[in-house]
Amino acid sequence: MTCSIAPGKVILFGEHFVVEGYPAIGLAVGLYARTCVEEGDLKIYSRQLGPIDPSSKEAKPYMRIIEEASIRYGCRDRYRIYIDSEIPVGAGMGSSAAVNVSLAHSLLETCGVEFTKEDVSRIAYLGEIMVHGKPSGVDNTLSTYGGLVYYRQGLFKRLNTSLPENTALIVADTGVKRDTGLVVREVLERYRRLGGLGKVIYEVAGRLVEEAVVAIEKGDVSRLGELMIVNHGLLFAMGASAWINDYLVHKMINNGAQGAKLSGAGRGGIVIGIARLENTGKIMEALKTEKVNVYLVKPDHEGVRSINTRISP
Numbered sequence: 300m301t302c303s304i305a306p307g308k309v310i311l312f313g314e315h316f317v318v319e320g321y322p323a324i325g326l327a328v329g330l331y332a333r334t335c336v337e338e339g340d341l342k343i344y345s346r347q348l349g350p351i352d353p354s355s356k357e358a359k360p361y362m363r364i365i366e367e368a369s370i371r372y373g374c375r376d377r378y379r380i381y382i383d384s385e386i387p388v389g390a391g392m393g394s395s396a397a398v399n400v401s402l403a404h405s406l407l408e409t410c411g412v413e414f415t416k417e418d419v420s421r422i423a424y425l426g427e428i429m430v431h432g433k434p435s436g437v438d439n440t441l442s443t444y445g446g447l448v449y450y451r452q453g454l455f456k457r458l459n460t461s462l463p464e465n466t467a468l469i470v471a472d473t474g475v476k477r478d479t480g481l482v483v484r485e486v487l488e489r490y491r492r493l494g495g496l497g498k499v500i501y502e503v504a505g506r507l508v509e510e511a512v513v514a515i516e517k518g519d520v521s522r523l524g525e526l527m528i529v530n531h532g533l534l535f536a537m538g539a540s541a542w543i544n545d546y547l548v549h550k551m552i553n554n555g556a557q558g559a560k561l562s563g564a565g566r567g568g569i570v571i572g573i574a575r576l577e578n579t580g581k582i583m584e585a586l587k588t589e590k591v592n593v594y595l596v597k598p599d600h601e602g603v604r605s606i607n608t609r610i611s612p
C-alpha cells in the first residue's frame with residue numbers, strides 16, 4: 300500500500316473578483332488529506348464519509364482519476380482506495396482538491412510509472428471538474444505544489460516568499476455550508492447591476508492584490524492586515540458576506556488580529572485572520588467561545604508527497 304498527503308488552501312486575497320479576470324493570491328496550508336492506494340478489487344473508503352459506492356456521484360472524481368491513470372499511464376482500472384482528511388469539507392479550504400491530488404499521486408506511485416507533479420495536478424484537475432464543473436484550477440495547483448501562488452486568468456505564478464516571521468494565520472470555520480455556485484452568480488449579478496460603479500470596485504480589488512504582493516515581499520504585516528480588512532469590505536459590498544463572517548472578522552480584530560476577512564466563496568465557510576504570534580492565544584480563545592472550529596495554520600511549501608503511515612478502515 301502506498302500513501303500520499305496533500306495540503307488544503309486558503310485564498311488570501313481576491314476571491315470573486317478573480318472570476319472577472321482580476322488577480323488573486325492563495326496559500327497552501329498545513330491541513331492535509333491523506334489517501335492510500337493498493338492493488339485489489341475496486342473499493343473506496345473514507346474515514347470521514349464511510350464506504351463510497353464506486354457507482355455513486357461522490358465517487359465520480361475518483362473514478363475519473365483511475366480512468367485517466369489507466370488510459371494515459373497503463374495503470375490498472377481497479378484499486379482499493381482509503382481516504383482520511385483533516386480539512387473541513389465544503390468550507391472553502393480545498394478539501395476536494397487535496398483528496399484528488401493525494402489520490403492521483405498515490406495511484407501513480409502504486410502503478411509504478413514515472414511521473415511529475417504536473418501529471419498529478421493535471422489528473423487531479425480532471426477529478427475537480429467532476430466536483431465543480433469548471434474550476435479555476437487554483438485548488439489543485441496549490442495542493443500539488445504548495446506555497447504561495449498569485450493567479451490571474453488561468454496563469455499561476457509562485458511567489459518565492461512566505462508570510463512574515465512571527466506571524467500566524469488563524470482560520471475559523473463558521474460551519475455554515477454555502478453553495479459556491481450560487482454565491483458566485485449573485486455576486487456577478489450585482490456587479491452587472493452596478494455597471495460603472497461595479498467596475499471601479501473590481502479595479503480597486505485588483506489593485507489591492509498587487510499591493511498585497513508588495514506587502515508580503517516586504518514582510519509588512521500591519522499593511523497586509525489592513526489590506527485584508529479592505530478586501531473584506533469589498534466582498535461585503537458585493538454581497539459575498541454573511542453576518543457570521545462579519546461578526547468573526549470583528550471578533551478577530553477586537554482581540555488583536557491585524558487583519559481578517561472571509562476567504563473563499565463567503566456567506567459562511569471560513570474567515571481568516573492574521574496576527575502576531577503573541578496575540579494568537581487570545582484570539583483563539585475568543586473564537587472558541589463562539590463554538591466555531593478554529594485552526595492555527597502554517598503555510599505548506601512542499602505540496603503533495605508520499606508518506607509512510609497507512610490508513611486501516
Ligand SMILES: Nc1ncnc2c1ncn2[C@@H]1O[C@H](COP(=O)(O)OP(=O)(O)O)[C@@H](O)[C@H]1O
Nearest residue numbers: 345347382384388389390391392393394395396
Ligand atoms: N474526507 C473526505 N472523504 C471523501 N471525500 C471527501 C473528503 N473531503 C472532501 N471530499 C470530497 O470533496 C467534496 C467537497 O468539495 P467542495 O464542495 O469543493 O468543498 P471544498 O471547498 O472543501 O473543496 C465532498 O463533497 C467530497 O466529495
Ligand SMILES: C[C@@](O)(CCOP(=O)(O)O)CC(=O)O
Nearest residue numbers: 314315391392435479563564
Ligand atoms: C469565489 C471564488 O473566487 C472562490 C471560491 O472558493 P471556494 O470554493 O470557497 O474555495 C470562485 C472561483 O474562483 O472559482
